[in-house]
Amino acid sequence: MLVSPDKLRESPFMGAPPYLGSTVPDPLTHTLGVTGARCVLVRGLTAGGGWALRFPAPGRLKVHAVLRGVSWLMVDGDEHPVLLEQGDAVAFGGGLSYVLASDPSVPPQDARALLGTSPQLFAHAGDEDIAEVVSVGAHFELNTAGEDLLLQALPPVIHLSRAGEEAPALCWLLDQMLREMSSDRPGADGVAEYLSQLVFAHVLRACLDGSESYPAGWLRALADERIAPALRLMHADPARPWHVTELARAAAMSRSVFAGVFTSVAGVPPLTYLHRWRMRLAEQTLLHKDTPVSELALSLGYASESAFSHAFKRATGVAPKRFRDAARVSRDRGEVERAVAAAFGGDAGPGG
Incomplete structure (x- = not known):
């Protein structure tokens, strides 16, 4: 169903x-x-x-x-x-x-x-x-x-x-x-x-x-207790211009040791993780909310809408407003296709 x-x-x-x-x-x-x-x-x-x-x-x-x-x-x-x-x-x-x-x-x-x-x-x-x-x-x-x-x-x-x-x-x-x-x-x-x-x-x-046992990446990062304090800080306040030294202090490590441990677990350096996390948040907000791009930019720590738009386009290949429009069209089309497929038994998989 x-x-x-x-x-x-x-x-x-x-x-x-x-x-x-x-x-x-x-x-x-x-x-x-x-x-x-x-x-x-x-x-x-x-x-x-x-x-x-x-x-x-x-x-x-x-x-x-x-x-x-x-x-x-x-x-x-x-x-x-x-x-x-x-x-x-x-x-x-x-x-x-x-x-x-x-x-x-x-x-x-x-x-x-x-x-x-x-x-x-x-x-x-x-x-x-x-x-x-x-x-x-x-x-x-x-x-x-x-x-x-x-x-x-x-x-x-x-x-x-x-x-x-x-x-x-x-x-x-x-x-x-x-x-x-x-x-x-x-x-x-x-x-x-x-x-x-x-x-x-x-x-x-x-x-x-x-x-x-997984490759370095998001799941291993979330499960690693050593870097958990730093992750909590970045997730709780993604707009803050965090420095590696601050994050290392929260994890009770030296700057160099923290950077090495974080990269080995997450697959990317701490500030790269933060940047990618901001882009994930931006994608979700653009898709689900009508938040103006200028407001979204400030909420994620960017000094201007232009700076955020450039960063977003580098990460996704498309400008924020165009992403919002395209994602919503795609989502609406997908919902219609799923409903039609289910109605005719074409998108099903019982207890498997």
Whole structure:
């Protein structure tokens, strides 16, 4: 089922970041807003007997939770099937196709063909009289900044065991989302919206737990306690002309040691990180708010609209006003295309 874009409003997790004139609790909370993440599809899958479904690459972040039973996950390019047990969850980066099955030896059928004949919230695979497996899947769309920050830094597949901290929460949240979407209770759409935000937050938490093995970049920076004090300062007051010495002092390091540690973890020097963060904030504000460019420039620490416009164009290749116009046209067109695709069963992926 497609979640209507009109029902997904701005929040502390999604939509435009609340940095203008406010404080930021922590970098992760702030970054959740900058990704522009929103749940665009939630569906369930029941299955029984011998069954197998091949899913195309989602093309976006996707979360799958096993609510009952067990199934096998086979990701293209990986010769080792993974047994998913009740209470397990999986986060897909979006770039690989995969198969869900009762047994790795069962020939898979095309998941999209099944979904085309299953307009209900749940689709069923295998024996019609058996429902040994119940799972839920949710697709999350990210803006360009979110894809740059998250999808490029994540491994293609993350298996979250039921024994971990995040999988139980994800299973409960996805189950509740389906219940809300299938009910006529007052406030169901709003509840589903907030639940979807919590799903995304738990996925990011799970990602941060394993970020030591990721390449240098945003995720490793957020998870590194050594540079956390400096990140909090930059996120809380991005307009301030921070000096490396100040940031190093906050992290209780010498200037040279801090600069080396920060660069090795984040992949860029501290002030480059700050500059890129300002550009992310600018992109989100231009997309979601009608803030005048002159006001936005001052809020991000630029002495003039001209200085900000030059910096923004160097970073994005387009001037701020043109970016705002083009992004909004693209967003509106994308929402129409998603709605049409969902209506005709062309943009679907149940519990995978």
